[in-house]
Amino acid sequence: MSTTSPRTSQAPTKLQLLELLAAIGTAQWRDFAAAAARYGLTSTQARVLAQLEGPVPMRGLATLLVCDASNVTGIVDRLEARELVRREPSAVDRRVKNVVATDVGRDVIRRVREEMQATHGALDTLDATESATLYALLERLRPTMERDSDA
Template sequence: MTTSPESQAIAERQLCGLVNGLAQRIADHVRERAAVLGLTAPQATALREMTGPMTMRELAERMCCEPSNATFVVDKLEKQNLVERRPHPVDRRAKHLVLTAEGTALRERLRALLAEGSPLAGLSPEEQGVLHGLLERAITSDRG
């Protein structure tokens, strides 16, 4: 059974609406949980993504933003004694971003808060895996 271009367009529009709706719910959730800890959503995102020492460029990629935006966020986190810039072990031009002990503790509190009432909590781990795979495939698809 073939579908008409019009029904395909409607289905795509509905799917885009659902993806955008989920993204908005996740953004709202992060913003609300970050505020509990006195953080902005970008600061919370940076802390969540800092799973170990990394460069500003690596953090920016994880945050899906430009390095200059990540630098602004890290500057604020550094002033709060949550992140340190250290010499990169092999690249003298780069710095490694490292969480301080206080930053690590706050990251753990943040992770616990983000897990509470997450928009994805209603999905089983298997369903989350399927959704992850489908979204990744849609994002990396060569089709236009």
């Protein structure tokens, strides 16, 4: 990780931006994993729960997690045993199984996010204008990043 910071009179380089995004992403991921562990979840199990805004096909979870579909089966089995998710047949194709968060699962992932103390503390250092600016910039980057990661 680079310890140099761009001079205020010059725009940061792409490399400096990438290093900063990577450092923040790593710290946020560690915070997420620590909060998840307090609920007996691995970071991957918590990530699955976080992806379940609605029904997601098993194969879709494998794509989101960038792993083999057989790995998703074990992860979902463990979440299902704790009644945090359930499998449902797809309304479109009965051969496809969708994973859906239960009310308990949604509550657990909400609490995990609420307990990410390091991340919340970092965000608390921003004033309302800075928070709005950061949000707008991240929203602007998101579609391109998500589209490029799907390719």
